[in-house]
Amino acid sequence: MKLKLSPIGGFDEVFVVDRENRIEIPHKRIDFETLEVDNAYSNTASVVYVDYPPTFTEEDRRAYRDYVIRGP
Numbered sequence: 001m002k003l004k005l006s007p008i009g010g011f012d013e014v015f016v017v018d019r020e021n022r023i024e025i026p027h028k029r030i031d032f033e034t035l036e037v038d039n040a041y042s043n044t045a046s047v048v049y050v051d052y053p054p055t056f057t058e059e060d061r062r063a064y065r066d067y068v069i070r071g072p
Contacts, residue, residue, distance in 0.1 A: 018046075
């Protein structure tokens with residue numbers, strides 16, 4: 001399944017999550033505006049855009065990314 005990315009830009013990272021199980025889904029970047037995921041996730045895949053504050057360390061980024069995926 002192919003997912004179109006928003007043309008807004010200005011984000012640091014983009015990834016895909018299964019919105020039911022709150023897990024990251026492996027994906028392949030086809031081009032600048034398209035991601036491809038396995039068809040098994042066609043009903044549950046959601047694109048997540050993350051913009052980290054400039055003061056975040058690598059550890060802060062990992063923690064924030066996990067928070068975005070799994071919730072509080």
